[in-house]
Amino acid sequence: MHVNRQHSGPAAVTQVRVRNLRLSVGATYVLLMALAVLFVGPFVWLLLAALKTRDEWAAVPTRILPQHAQWxxxxxxxxxxxxxxxxxxxxxxxxxxxxxxxxxxxxxxxxxxxxxxxxxxxxxxxxxxxxxxxxxxxxxxxxxxxxxxxxxxxxxxxxxxxxxxxxxxxxxxxxxxxxxxxxxxxxxxxxxxxxxxxxxxxxxxxxxxxxxxxxxxxxxxxxxxxxxxxxxxxxxxxxxxxxxxxxxxxxxxxxxxxxxxxxxxxxxxxxxxxxxxxxxxxxxxxxxxxxxx
Structure with missing residues (x-):
């Protein structure tokens, strides 16, 4: 049993490090995606506003998507x-x-x-x-x-x-x-x-x-x-x-x-x-x- 613990100890540590690394990489991607949405959001809103009518623009509450795109x-x-x-x-x-x-x-x-x-x-x-x-x-x-x-x-x-x-x-x-x-x-x-x-x-x-x-x-x-x-x-x-x-x-x-x-x-x-x-x-x-x- 003592030998098994010696061999399983480094492997367990390695698995923990790999899991932590994956969690860190996953959190980084989530953060980057959130920042991408934050920076792209105003431009998307501008495009949607450009496709609305004046009544849809002034409507309260604001409509996100135009009913008919006004090209x-x-x-x-x-x-x-x-x-x-x-x-x-x-x-x-x-x-x-x-x-x-x-x-x-x-x-x-x-x-x-x-x-x-x-x-x-x-x-x-x-x-x-x-x-x-x-x-x-x-x-x-x-x-x-x-x-x-x-x-x-x-x-x-x-x-x-x-x-x-x-x-x-x-x-x-x-x-x-x-x-x-x-x-x-x-x-x-x-x-x-x-x-x-x-x-x-x-x-x-x-x-x-x-x-x-x-x-x-x-x-x-x-x-x-x-x-x-x-x-x-x-x-x-x-x-x-x-x-x-x-x-x-x-x-x-x-x-x-x-x-x-x-x-x-x-x-x-x-x-x-x-x-x-x-x-x-x-x-x-x-x-x-x-x-x-």
Whole structure:
């Protein structure tokens, strides 16, 4: 009996560990499913709202499913306003801003990661501290500044913001560049490469996941922004986010929420598709940015 206990002891412990591991994995999947439902829920609600009539929208208690799907709401969303023109404005503005801020943030991040200089650490802390400053606090002073130099109702504010880099994206690039082995840099210096060539020929090609993530984040920031376009742009130059909230009206001037919901669903679709196709690069860059501090 004593021998049997010795042999059954480790096996019993192993079974307990396997059972606990399965329970842990099961609980993780349940949690992930709950979070997926939580995040997908608003988009599903938006789609259902876009398929309702105005009476079903205003009904109390609210009906979850429409009685008859109103696909015509999507047709009105595309035709009641100049939807393609406003979408083109949003796409142009988001692309210009994303390209510029990705390039400037990568350059600044490379400097903080690889170049040596007195006070670099303190300056980097100052840069990171600006992330705690809400953007809404600087928006009105920025508007006053742009209005005095004649940049209101133009896209130049987004160009200047893009050239100024983003603290978060600078941190992302800095962490990624700091994890690259120094031997590559030393070998390039021995071959006669300058810092600009090292940055363009070695570090940028290696940072494709971070470049894509930076472009993705900055594009969606601008695509989803409402306050800055509403404050700085006129009717002809404004973006789709402002147009959706302002110009879907009935003859009495009342908002048409079902058509607005249909337009919002179409408005969200490009950003959603971009995330679906680029999520693996996004995850890779986030993991790589935490390798080295």
């Amino acid at each position: 015509g709401n999507f047709v009105h969303a595309l035709t009641d306003i100049n939807f393609p023109a406003y979408a083109a404005n949003s796409f142009f503005l988001s692309t210009i801003y994303a390209v510029l801020i990705t390039a400037s943030s990568a350059t600044v991040g490379f400097g903080f990661a690889r170049l040596r200089g007195r006070g670099k650490g303190g300056l980097f802390l100052v840069l990171l501290s600006t992330m705690m400053l809400p953007q809404i606090l600087t928006l009105l002073p920025t508007y006053v500044l742009f209005s005095r130099v004649g940049l209101v109702n133009t896209y130049w504010p987004w160009v200047l913001w893009g050239l100024a880099a983003s603290p978060y994206l600078v941190f992302l690039f800095r962490q990624f560049f700091a994890a690259i082995p120094r031997e590559l840099e030393d070998a390039a210096i021995i071959d006669g490469c300058g810092w600009a060539r090292i940055f363009l020929r070695i570090f940028l090609p290696l940072s494709r996941p971070v470049l894509l993530t930076s472009f993705l984040l900055s594009f969606t920031w601008t695509w989803g922004d409402y306050i800055a376009p509403a404050l700085l742009l006129d009717v002809d130059h404004t973006t789709l986010s402002v147009a959706i909230t302002a110009w879907y009206r009935d003859p009495h001037g009342n908002a048409i929420p079902t058509v607005q919901a249909a337009a919002a669903a179409l408005y969200v679709l490009p950003a959603l598709l971009i995330f679906l196709f680029a999520q693996r690069y996004f995850i890779r860059s986030v993991v790589a940015s935490g390798v080295k501090g």
